[in-house]
Amino acid sequence: MIPPSFDYVRPATVDDAVSALADAGEEGKVLAGGQSLVPLLRLRLAYPETLIDLDRLDVLREIRDDGGALSIGAMATHHQVVRDPLVRAHAPLIAQAAATVADPAVRHRGTFGGSLAHADPAGDLPAVALALDAVFHTRSARGEREIPARAFFVDWMTSALEPDELLLSVRVPKLGPGWGAHYEKFHRTAQAWAVVGVACAVRRERGAIEDARIALTNMGPAPVRASSAEEFVAGRSVSEDAFRAASERAAEGTSPPGDLHGSPEYRTHLARVLTARALTAAASIRPES
Known part of the structure; x- marks a missing residue:
């Protein structure tokens, strides 16, 4: 099937993306890897007026050591997460689960943050984030906030993200010795x-x-x-x-x-x-x- 028509925005910075989300309001949709959203568009199960493509935001692909935790950028792909030495050393549960997501083609395009924001209860990563007491870092035109995993997943394919809110990264406490x-x-x-x-x-x-x-x-x-x-x-x-x-x-x-x-x-x-x-x-x- 052919998706419904929509306006397309490809911001160059996080600030531009946040502004585009604010302008689009409830009628905007964020495109990360597209492995969940594109099928919904083709089946006409999603009708955004504006599609905001984050593909140019390389800053959101970073995985950093943040002291007692890892900060995993929302645009990091599943493949990147599986192979990252920091994730494998300090959050192996994430690497294990991400390796089971779909197939290699999907893992090379699908994103860590996109899978979590999609909030599908049959998805692998939401339960992992919950088990690890992850914290979600978001930004909107109103400011930034942190959402613990226990409060992030609300209902079937529904997260605590507001329509104008962009998921930037996920902070995951490290699993130390004995874990x-x-x-x-x-x-x-x-x-x-x-x-x-x-x-x-x-x-x-x-x-x-x-x-x-x-x-x-x-x-x-x-x-x-x-x-x-x-x-x-x-x-x-x-x-x-x-x-x-x-x-x-x-x-x-x-x-x-x-x-x-x-x-x-x-x-x-x-x-x-x-x-x-x-x-x-x-x-x-x-x-x-």
């Missing part, structure tokens, strides 16, 4: 969305789990932390029995969708199985054969 991380995903084919995914990070000390962060993909209208499982496993000795018991609590408080790819009951089962696997891998425990 292990793993992203476990079940999908029908290599390019498909996750039926269910689990983003997990655990901190080990003296044979016990001192801290656990578990977030679920596609178990509700937005990514959700598996708080009951986190609380259960924290402080317990590292063991597969503890992880299995924690995983039985993984789906508490969730509202998984039902569709052609799985019923709510099936997704609940998957969330438990994948949580046990993710905890085991994050804690570097060899699973039983």
